[in-house]
Amino acid sequence: MNEERETMGLTKGERTYRLRALTDLWTGDLNGKSDRLITTGLLGSIRWWFEVLVRGLGGSACDPSDTKCEDRNHCVVCELFGCTGWARKFRFEVLDKNGKIREARNNAETKISPQIKKDEEFSLRFTPLRPIRVEEWTLLDAALRLIAEYGAIGGKTVFKPTDELSRAGETHHQDYGIVEILEVDPPITNLNITEVKKYVREERWRKPESKAKDADLAWASLKFFWFVGGKTLTRENTSDSSFNKVLGRKESKACCDCGQVHNPPNKCPKTKRHPKRESEHLVNRNDEISKWLAGSQRESKKVFSFKNPARTFGFVKPGLIDFNAVKGRLTNAWGQNGWDFLTGDKVIDQLFAGKGDRS
Secondary structure, eight states: OHHHHHHHTEEOOOEEEEEEESSBOBOOOTTOOOSSOOHHHHHHHHHHHHHHHHHHTTOOOOOTTOTTSBTTBSOHHHHHHOBTTBOOSEEEEEEOTTSOBOOSSOOTTTOOOSSOOTTOEEEEEEEESSOEEHHHHHHHHHHHHHHHHHOOOSSBOBOOOBOOTTTTTSGGGOBBOOEEEEEEESOOOOOOHHHHHHHHTOTTSOOOSOHHHHHHHTTSSGGGEEEEETOOOOBOSSSOBHHHHHHTBOOOOOBTTTSOOOOTTOOOTTTSSOOOBGGGSBSSTTOHHHHHHHOBTTBOOSEEEEETTEEEEEEOBTTTBOHHHHHHHHHHHHOSSSOOOEEHHHHHHHHTTTSOOOO
């Protein structure tokens, strides 16, 4: 029976996901421009959510750049996506709506932008280079549905949501990376969650050697994920921002030096420099929770909100902030009614609905 299952669990056939972009996708280059298609940006995002899923199922994910993570001494994520000394198991391609490989740069003849724009259909094709187990296909499928139904994809997703009409068209107020899955070819026959959990928890997989690094990444797990559908955090005006209220930042956009509001590219008349805004600072600079939620220029924030289609999601950190505390901050911004707070265990239930228990 085990030999039969092992044979059934391996496949050489390609798998294609046909998608529609509900917002523009950002896969920009090192200069921050979004007018190119960088497939590694999409694949890196898929891998990140794959890691979030694996940790949420009780597995572990190591650092793919770690030189010790090589050959067969690697984690379940590196087994599929590759790492130092171990090649990725599949070829990854982005296709246009006609099934042709999408070009990375502008086509001089067609003038078609390589960036995937809102309402465009495109496909992600995964072609095995070595046999891929059914457990790996199941995890990959669940990760892609996690992105489509609860997350976002790409090098950048959301900047600073706003309802200010004069600012709504600015690049840094746009949503990026929301997609929907239209079709999967061939159709997926997933394993149940008990079988998948057994696979990701197998003893053969490498565990992170650094407890400090493991602790830093522990929050990036479905165990600590939350989601609210149909709601957005945004800036209502120059003085009020529900987004900043949840992060713990000051809400006013007023310049710290002169007290006025200057939108780019305007400079502060007092300093002749770009304004330092109140909203860039925490309400309480000693608030460790808000520091973590708000992030910094080198560290991602932990709350993400999209306007159209509306969704808000984020993470909690064990020992620092729990689900009740986040829900309290959201209630302070939205009130108590009209929204449901979904935690990661419920998301796992829905990703594997009808496919076994959660033991």
